């Protein structure tokens with residue numbers, strides 16, 4: 001089982017305009033990195049903060065993508081099945097940057113399911129190369145909460 005996606009963590013590119021050490025998205029009303037069209041404050045942030053749990057597997061998928069963007073390693077760990085979560089979730093280097101998430105399909109993973117699948121394509125910039133990660137991820141519930149367990153890379 002490949003789970004390449006989940007060990008990649010990209011730091012947000014800093015610019016000279018950054019005035020504080022805030023690592024997360026500074027403008028909470030800005031669009032959520034996961035691309036729902038909602039603000040980060042209304043979309044993935046409450047999941048990152050643990051203010052609410054995801055209702056669907058897709059929500060976890062989106063929140064995990066956003067966690068990569070904002071470098072929330074703690075959320076990545078919390079949303080990862082303990083059996084498959086690596087001991088160390090390392091941040092990847094500054095030359096990589098996430099560009100967007102496209103949810104291709106979902107299968108089960110609803111409010112009344114115990115297992116679900118989300119197929120997605122995440123694009124990122126690695127140096128001068130633009131690359132895409134296409135994976136069908138599997139989610140299960142642990143103590144009622146959705147977590148990522150593993151995935152199969154699609155080509």
Ligand SMILES: [Zn+2]
Pocket residue numbers: 032033034035036040043044045062063066
């Ligand atoms: Zn979101």
